[in-house]
Amino acid sequence: MTIYDHWLYRFLTGPLNNVAWLYILLPCVFAGGIYLTVGSGAVQFRRFGYAMKNTAGKLFQKQETAHGAITPLQAVTTALAATVGTGNIAGVTGAIILGGPGAVFWMWVSALFGMVTKFSEVTLAVKYRERNEKGDWCGGPMYYIKNGLGPKWKWLGGVFAVLGAIAAFGIGNIAQVHSIADSVKSVAVAFNENAASRETMICLITGICVAIFVALVLLGGVKRIGQVTEKLVPLMAVIYIVCALIVVFANVSAVPGVFASIFKGAFNPAAVTGGAAGMSIKLAMTKGVGRGVFSNEAGLGSAPIAHAATSERNPVKQGLYGIFEVFMDTIVICTLTALVVLCSGAAAGSYGNEDLAGVPTAVAGFATVFGDKAGSLILAVGLLLFATSTILGWALYGTRCAEFLFGSKIIRPYQIIFCLVVVAGAVADLKLVWDISDTLNGLMSIPNLIALLLLSPVVIKVTKEHFAGLRK
Numbered sequence: 001m002t003i004y005d006h007w008l009y010r011f012l013t014g015p016l017n018n019v020a021w022l023y024i025l026l027p028c029v030f031a032g033g034i035y036l037t038v039g040s041g042a043v044q045f046r047r048f049g050y051a052m053k054n055t056a057g058k059l060f061q062k063q064e065t066a067h068g069a070i071t072p073l074q075a076v077t078t079a080l081a082a083t084v085g086t087g088n089i090a091g092v093t094g095a096i097i098l099g100g101p102g103a104v105f106w107m108w109v110s111a112l113f114g115m116v117t118k119f120s121e122v123t124l125a126v127k128y129r130e131r132n133e134k135g136d137w138c139g140g141p142m143y144y145i146k147n148g149l150g151p152k153w154k155w156l157g158g159v160f161a162v163l164g165a166i167a168a169f170g171i172g173n174i175a176q177v178h179s180i181a182d183s184v185k186s187v188a189v190a191f192n193e194n195a196a197s198r199e200t201m202i203c204l205i206t207g208i209c210v211a212i213f214v215a216l217v218l219l220g221g222v223k224r225i226g227q228v229t230e231k232l233v234p235l236m237a238v239i240y241i242v243c244a245l246i247v248v249f250a251n252v253s254a255v256p257g258v259f260a261s262i263f264k265g266a267f268n269p270a271a272v273t274g275g276a277a278g279m280s281i282k283l284a285m286t287k288g289v290g291r292g293v294f295s296n297e298a299g300l301g302s303a304p305i306a307h308a309a310t311s312e313r314n315p316v317k318q319g320l321y322g323i324f325e326v327f328m329d330t331i332v333i334c335t336l337t338a339l340v341v342l343c344s345g346a347a348a349g350s351y352g353n354e355d356l357a358g359v360p361t362a363v364a365g366f367a368t369v370f371g372d373k374a375g376s377l378i379l380a381v382g383l384l385l386f387a388t389s390t391i392l393g394w395a396l397y398g399t400r401c402a403e404f405l406f407g408s409k410i411i412r413p414y415q416i417i418f419c420l421v422v423v424a425g426a427v428a429d430l431k432l433v434w435d436i437s438d439t440l441n442g443l444m445s446i447p448n449l450i451a452l453l454l455l456s457p458v459v460i461k462v463t464k465e466h467f468a469g470l471r472k
Contacts, residue, residue, distance in 0.1 A: 139308020172394020
């Protein structure tokens with residue numbers, strides 16, 4: 001009997017996963033998003049221009065920081081580093097292959113409500129953060145649960161911290177480094193067929209190199225993480241966006257038909273997938289919303305941990321970066337991946353095929369313009385930058401969760417173990433990791449969503465006060 005046949009594995013990836021994602025997270029993203037949208041005065045829509053002016057508009061301005069903090073820009077790039085990962089490439093492609101083009105529509109819907117959800121999370125993280133023993137700002141769901149809801153709720157913050165500390169090893173570590181190793185391996189084979197016989201060695205060397213880089217960054221603490229992501233995230237975004245736009249413009253005549261298939265497929269998937277078996281509105285919705293939330297992490301409670309380290313003292317001003325973050329992650333980068341896959345025709349004939357629900361189809365999309373070797377190289381570079389940045393972001397998340405549970409003494413041991421897992425992750429069973437990590441991420445959201453619901457009056461109050469002050 002393999003581990004996939006074990007009752008515990010089937011329970012974790014079956015009923016428990018469905019409860020966490022299908023019956024709790026996805027409905028709460030919609031219901032909570034609608035409630036927060038109404039309560040905040042539709043801040044993500046009515047104040048979108050203001051949010052972009054005070055986030056994207058300040059990206060190239062010099063920002064000052066203070067002891068124990070990072071700049072607002074470094075906070076958002078650290079959060080983006082963790083959210084912009086393999087989910088933007090493999091996750092989006094998988095949603096399209098398994099849910100049809102209509103999954104992209106539901107991904108957009110999740111992002112529209114995800115903007116206000118993440119705005120609320122970040123606002124609460126800054127409002128209820130605290131200093132640790134080293135003088136660094138610490139925050140996130142565990143802290144706004146403890147400090148916002150009161151000491152009697154600390155156990156709920158502990159539940160989030162336990163799940164977060166464990167999940168960081170999966171989705172934020174093994175899944176990412178394995179994707180890097182796979183992409184490096186693909187490039188090696190594309191340029192030298194003999195490399196196929198040394199795949200394990202290539203993956204292991206890749207894992208060691210990534211682990212060394214991660215260790216060097218972690219040694220510098222949260223400030224060095226912020227300094228690295230501040231440079232890495234804009235670089236990786238520009239490279240990927242430019243390459244994706246080249247593919248889209250090369251197939252510009254297909255764009256109108258692609259958008260038509262996205263909107264039609266959202267409500268009638270079988271009509272645009274050639275009648276692929278199992279295609280339904282429910283599948284398109286769950287794959288689209290699930291991958292959207294998985295990518296931008298709105299509602300999971302992870303990104304607020306990075307934002308809490310900001311030198312910005314106004315919770316609402318930092319909260320605006322949550323809107324910008326979801327916009328960049330899902331509306332821009334995920335949409336470009338979808339357009340590459342759909343406009344190039346790479347997804348045609350692959351719907352419902354799990355073996356093609358990931359990087360291979362994305363590579364095929366880029367290869368239509370750049371060729372097989374260059375297409376593999378572009379994805380390898382993209383995944384290297386995306387996944388490495390994600391590892392750094394989740395290293396911070398896992399460390400802060402462990403610190404909440406055991407104090408600052410756990411920081412270094414946790415980081416050492418985290419780096420060792422990077423090496424092991426390069427040759428791990430990716431399906432097993434993805435399946436279990438998916439469930440853990442869904443479970444993480446439950447304590448966070450409870451806190452968001454109970455503290456939503458605080459978010460609404462400080463938001464209204466902030467914008468009322470602008471009119472005076």
